[in-house]
Amino acid sequence: MTNRQLAGFRALLTPVGRRLLDEVSPGESAADPLRAADRLRRHPALTGTPRDAAADLVNAVLTQVRLRARAREKFGPLAERLFYTPDGLEQATRAPLAAHRARRVAERVDRDAAPVADLCCGIGADLLALAGAGLPVEGVDQDPLTVAVAEANIAAAGLAGRARVRLGDATEVRTAEYAAVFCDPARRGRHGRVFDPRAYSPAWDTVVELARGAPAGCVKAAPGLPHESIPEGAAAEWISVDREVKETALWFGTLAEGVAPRRATLLRTRPDTGEVEVTTLTGRGLAAPPVSRPLRYLYEPDGAVVRSHLVAEAAAAVDGALLDPAIAYLTSDSLVRTPLCQVYEVREVMPFSLKRLRAALRERGVGTVTIKKRGSAVDVERLRRDLRLSGPESAVVVLTRFGSRPYCLLCAEVTPDSGGGRK
Secondary structure (H helix, E strand, O other): OOHHHHHHHHHHOOHHHHHHHHOOOHHHHHHOHHHHHHHHHOOHHHOOOOHHHHHHHHHHHHHHHHHHHHHHHHHHHHHHOOOOOHHHHHHOOOHHHHHHHHHHHHHHOOOOOOOEEEEOOOOOHHHHHHHHOOOOEEEEEOOHHHHHHHHHHHHHOOOOOOEEEEEOOHHHOOHHHOOEEEEOOEOEEOOEEOOOHHHOEOOHHHHHHHHHOOOEEEEEEOOOOOHHHOOOOOEEEEEEEOOEEEEEEEEEEOOOOOOOOEEEEEEEEOOOOOOEEEEEEEOOOOOOOOEOOOOOEEEEEOHHHHHOOOHHHHHHHOOOEEEEOOEEEEEEOOOEOOOOEEEEEEEEEEEOOHHHHHHHHHHOOEEEEEEEEOOOOOOHHHHHHHHOOOOOEEEEEEEEEEOOEEEEEEEEEOOOOOOOOEO
8 A cells, every 4th residue: 555545545535536436437447448547637627636646536536436346246236335445345245245244243242332343344344234233333454545445435334323443453452342353354465365374364363362352253264264273162154145155254252152063154145136045054963975876966065065064964955965975966866946055957977078978968959068067177168168069058067976987967957947846
C-alpha cells in the first residue's frame, strides 16, 4: 500500500469521486480501459485538480468499476454499493457463507455484553454480516487502505451505528474483553495462495490462542485444512457454497458446546428465488461403507462431505456402496435425491482406453462431454482434445479406478426435474 493509493481511494469517496464512479459502466471499462481513463481525465469535474491527484482518482475509479463487476458473484446486488481492493476481494467471504456464520454467532452470543471482534477484518465482508445479524462489531486490521475500505463499506451498508473498524495489530488484541472473536488470517503470500496453516498470517498457533482467549471464537481456515491441525476441543465445519468447498470454520468456547466435532454444511442458492438452503451432515461414527461394482446410479458426494470425512454418512443416506475403498464415489440401485451428492445414471462401464472411449461416445452421437475424475492420473484437457468428438448429444465421463485398474463410466446427469427417486 502506498500513500498515493490511500489518497486515491479517499478521493473516490468525495462528491467528485462518486460522480465519476457513477459515470463509468463495467462495459466501457472492460472494452477499452485506456480510452475510459482518457475520458475521465478530461472530465469537467476534474478541472483544476493537480495532475497526479487526478490520475490517482481516475485509477481508483477504474479499479473499483472492475472489482465491482467481479464482486457480484460474492456479494450479489450489494456489490454495486461496496468498495474493494484486489486482495481484499480475493479473500473476502461470500455473502451467504458470512451470513451463515454470523447467524450461528448471534444465536449463542449475548449481544448486549460486549462487542464481537473481527480480527484481520479485511474489507469487512464478515464484519458486515455480523453487524447485519444484530451484533455490535469492532474490526481490526493493520493495513491503512484496507481499514479505509472497510470504513466505507460500513457506511455504504448503513451499519455505522453497529460496526466500527480501527487500525491495529490483531495479535495484540485482548480477546477476553470481547463477547466473541472471529479471525480470518491471511492465506496468501508473495508467491500466491498458502496451503500450510503454519504459514498463515498471523501464525496458526497465534490465531488459535486468540480464538480461545474469548468466551466464544471462530477461525476461518482453508477448506484443505489437515485434520491433524484441528486444535483439541474445537468443532470443525467444512462449508461449501453451490457445490464448491470454500472454507473450514473452527468453533471454540460456547460456539463449540453441544455440537458435533465434525460436520459438513452445504449452502445452495435456489435459482428461482435466490434463497439459500442449508443442509448439515454430522458424523455418526459409521463403519466404512461396503465396496461394490458400479450399480445403476453413481453418487458424487459434495466436497464438504469428502473433506469432513463423512462419506460413510452420505453412503447411508443413499443406500450406497463405494466403488473403491480409497475413492469418494458411491454407487447404488436406489435413486435418492439429496443435496449431499450429485447423482448420475450409469450407462456403460469399461476399462479405460482412449480408443474404446472415443468409439463408445461416437456411437452415442456425443459431441459434448463433462469429464470428472477421482483416483485417475489422466490429463483431462488432453483427453478432451484427443477425443475429437462431434454430435448433438452430451454425456458425463467419470474417470476412476477399481483397485489398481483405471476405469471410465459413461453417465447421464440426473437433473432435479427428472422423474422418480426419493428425497
